Amino acid sequence: MGNIPKDAVAILVNGQVCEASGDMPEGGRALTCNDPEGLAVYRHSVSHIMAHAVADLFPGTRFAIGPSTADGFYYDFDSPQPFTPEDLKKIEKRMSQIIKAANPFKRAVMNRDDAIRMFEEKGEIYKVELLREIADDTVSLYEEGGFADLCRGPHLPHTGRVKAFALLSIAGAYWRGDEKNKMLQRIYGTAFGDAESLKKHLDFLEEVKRRDHRRLGKDLDLFSIGDETGSGLVLWHPKGATIRRVIEDFWRAEHEKADYQNLYTPHMARLDLWKQSGHWDFYRENMYAPMEVEGQLFEIKPMNCPFHIAIYKSHLRSYRDLPIRYCELGTVYRFERSGALHGLLRVRGFTQDDAHIFCAPDQIQDEISRVLEFTLFVLKTFGFENYDVYLSTRPEKYVGDLEHWETATDALRQALEKSGIRYEVDPGEGVFYGPKIDIKVKDTLGRAWQCSTIQVDFNLPERFDISFQGSDGAKHRPIMVHRALMGSLERFFGVLIEHYAGAFPVWLSPVQVRVMTVAERHADHANSVVKALRAAGVRADVDVTNEKIGYKVRIAAMDKIPYLLTVGDREVEQGIVNVRRRGGENIGEMTVDAFGEMVAEEVAGKR
């Protein structure tokens, strides 16, 4: 027994989060906003306070659910009037009043049927629905300042404990996340234990906005998604295309080293192919309508695999040929609902850095290990050092026999164990044809992005009846591994833009060097510098406009060009250049050759 510290928002007793009221029980531990569980309690209470404010300001609103989330909280409302941004301000104001009043959160336990009756009288249909699904006979309600809500708790001792919160946005959300249900209005907010932490989070959100690849894509002239050309279809502008080409060149070179063979396959195929592959049955909702050509139906491809299988089947294969590794930068088209589209991260046409490995069952673990190592190497080259790795196991709907699933899942698991990287099991999240490993890369802001995927497939070898001849002279079925390291070039590019905030490392920068003249008489020297750099393989351009050097520096800085070379009287005289690095660091004077070598070295090191 003892006193509960004043800054405790909840206490942990026997692994259970409880209210920070009364005395501290034996073995109890105080939780503050520095503990994830404590912060969750705190935010959950703020969500209740928001509901209270909405109840006061918007009579007739019905209440759904209001949980805390990873970085804040939300509450779903069914309100006759749509909320506006101005309403958020009003709600915030009312919340501040409720907080100032320091209303105690009072817990009341009542009979479940009584609770149902009570909420029914108030017309709270969502609460009634929730109550009907609770198995216990009794339920708990929390009341503060006259506003009562169904809640498991726990909550803060009183509303006055809230120190910093902000309402962020309004959005539609289906009741219970099911699109067959009514669309409710969700208000998102966040809350922290102190004003400084809140400010830090709001600054983080600003930084996220600043790095938005759609914003940077426009500012840096990297890509666009045209209104006239179609939504979800990406136009790669020269600078974006340059970056893509560098990525592709790197990708091809590394695949050659890793014993892959590169393929090119068409963008469409006869519908029958997609029927045989099973896509027409299992994947149709992501496919476009077939088109008729001379009486035959054709389908634009949502995946590359059937083509790679067709190439596999073009010969009789021996066990000596395996593993066969086919890779292709294959452009696929998938139907996405208009509301799901999002810049480069969610599009309708994209290029996968795809590969299919055909191997014998006893080779699978080794192949998975190789792919895993290869993936991490590629991601690391692009500056991604942290990942979340998931092993997705057999889903409810699956094909193939259990033994195969067992072997394949084991192979994936052992490859992961061998690599020593930490991973989580995602039960039932595999694809219908096999288990998979998904790798989410974490960018500089710590956000996780799904890019790489490694999938084992028993279905397609079966469906296309592919085989190889074993040392025993008999026919055997190979196992197929699908894998994409970057996932799609479009999404990966979007992630890269945000990761680097548009300031790409030298080897990726579309313009690596800008040569700037101090005055017009230096143009000839500047042009010859550019010529020499280009001859040395450096992507350089020139600014000979009639502007002051400060202006040119500013423009180049906004273009996020890694190196700025200044050319004035001094440089012309001595045949040198003056080098400034992106960010302002002045490296000083050097010869064009020396500078060219320096850049080449950086590019070779993928820096």
Place this chain on the structure above:
RNA sequence: GCCGAGAUAGCUCAGCUGGUAGAGCAGCUGAUUCGUAAUCAGCAGGUCGUCGGUUCGAAUCCGAUUCUCGGCUCCA
């Protein structure tokens, strides 16, 4: 697809309750010839996303439609 918000010059945005469109930057021309994040002046630039309606008159009001944004759902 669904709920909400939005679409005005190349870009960022202003334009109150209907009276016929404006700024900054970018562009062009001229002056200036300058040493590390904006030199000055002038000019040009829009059938206000598209289609239809109301009105003497629509960027403004109404309807439809396309696209974008915030989410939900879904995914590389």
